[in-house]
Amino acid sequence: MASHPIVELTSASSWAMIEDKFSPYAKETLAKLVKFMLDEVFPAIRVAHAQLPTDYDARWKTIIPVVADLKARAKQLGLWNLFLSKVHYPKFGVPLTNLEYAVMAEVLGRGGSLASEVVNCSAPDTGNMEVLARYGSPEQQQKWLVPLLNGEIRSSFAMTERFVSSSDATNIRTSIRQEGNEIVINGHKWWISGAGDPRCAIHLVLGKSDPNSSDKYRQQSIVLVPANAPGVKVIRPMKVFGYDDAPEGHCEIIYDNVRVPLSNLVLGWGKGFEIIQGRLGPGRIHHCMRSIGCAQMALDLMIQRVTDPSRKTFGKYLYEHGTVIADIARSRAEIEGARLLVLSAAQQIDKYQAKGALKEIGIAKFVVPSMALQVVDRAIQSFGAEGVSQDQMLAATWAGLRTLRLADGPDAVHIQQIGQRELKRAPEITKRNTEIKKKEKALFEKYGIKAHL
Known part of the structure; x- marks a missing residue:
């Protein structure tokens, strides 16, 4: 056990508990990932920061060279899309369980956001790929999922809104309505991760499509909005304790009468939740x-x-x-x-x-x-x-x-x-303890003991 590479970056005791749940493929992939991290990713972290321009505008237009090189290397090694389990996504996934990926994600977590990105396992792309793999139409999958899986583009997920308590997603106000064969989107979002990236090509936008529905969880829909569609206005990147997270960012966005084809609706009307x-x-x-x-x-x-x-x-x-x-x-x-x-x-x-x-x-x-x-x-x-x-x-x-x-x-x-x-x-706890009390009382009586409680 001690010779296995997982011990170098996680915990020998945890690995001992789950090693027998790992397939031979998962063990081989984990070993390759650990070696890749130690030999190539960790040494590149400070280099990547150094390659990001200090000029503010340039920061949002830069594809960091060492990150691009590491992505090519990860693909070559077969360390790609590790998050997408074939168990749940047979058509697109890799033969890893969520448990197996959990250990790999911990290893990736030691390398910050860079490590996850270079193996195409970083948010918000991971969640968006899962949405398209599970709910997307064949046309949507071909147009958007395949390029995301290949790492050719990036994406964002537009849910959180400014001026709205978004911890309750039923509060969202962004309007999504049908006009003929088009969907029209109007709304004001913020903290939209990935929207500042020059490679971001698609936004998955959650909005209110049927505000009068009696079921508040059927009022929302999700629409695919190309990042370059007319009316998509990226206002500014938000900063997190002073960090702007360029070039991906967490952006404030206004959707101003954005029009997309009806075919860009995901799964169906009212399926947002x-x-x-x-x-x-x-x-x-x-x-x-x-x-x-x-x-x-x-x-x-x-x-x-x-x-x-x-x-x-x-x-x-x-x-x-x-x-x-x-x-x-x-x-x-x-x-x-x-x-x-x-x-x-x-x-x-x-x-x-x-x-x-x-x-x-x-x-x-x-x-x-x-x-x-x-x-x-x-x-x-x-x-x-x-x-x-x-x-x-x-x-x-x-x-x-x-x-x-x-x-x-x-x-x-x-x-x-x-x-x-x-x-x-x-109710279950009360019922069980009531039954125990009855049996307890019977035992007191059997042995002639006076109960004090």
Whole structure:
């Protein structure tokens, strides 16, 4: 076990638990991925940042050379579209389960957004490809899914709206209506990831198509909008704690009387909620998988820092001060626990699809990013001022993880849903304990003991 490459980047104990669930193909792919990360991706991270222009306008028009080269290399190695499981997408997927991909996503998470992009496994493209693979018409799949799978284009998912409490997606106001053989879209979106990328060719837009429907979950539809369609106005990229995430960005967009063919409707009128539930479930767990990798990366950096003899203070190693050792121990324990949550959710998706794993996905969604934030924060503290600077990837990692507590539904929504789900068990719990009490009473009487309760 110790010789397997997974141990280098994750956890020997976790791997021991799941190794027998990995197919020979998955083990071979994982080994190739780990080698690719160590030999080629990790050394390229700082290079990619250096190749991004400092000129503001140029940042949004640049395809980073080292990223393009790594994509070509990943394709050559067969490390491509690893997220799309053949179990659920037989026509387009790769022979990996969600559990197998969960481990690979953790490895990718250690390389930030660059690592996921170079193997064509980065959001929002992953979720959009799943939507098109599951719900798209053959025409839509040929026109948009195939180029996305090939990495020829990128995409965005336009759901969140400005001036609207978007944690409740039934609040969305963007209008989608039919006029003859066309669909007309009017709306104001923001935080639309990927829309700033020069390769972004298609927006999946969620809007309200039937505001008068008695079923509030049948009022919405999803339409495919080409990024260059007349009336699509990218207003500005939003910044996350000062980071603009160029060239992909998270953009504010106005759709001003945008017209697309009726054939650009996905699945059918009123199917928007059905689609986003199918999309967001796997997407949420993918984020959690990568977050485990972020936390593991931060812990490794912290351990290296506090054992560096050149960083001694007052004659002692940093780990000999204060609560550093306790912080390392807590971080290790928290990562191990969170990883089990993620692996459990991935296995549930494999067995029952996303709808059958809502509880596991929801718990992971509000536990894992918060855990990773704590671990990264401890690592930042060990680096002092350097930890919050651009010379370490910790600050950018923290900003991305903090965003995850809002993305795909804020923590409060998931906590509320899990709590309500638990409360539904009350009648069953009460019934079971009532039966136990009856049997308990009978035993007291049998043995002539006076009950005090």
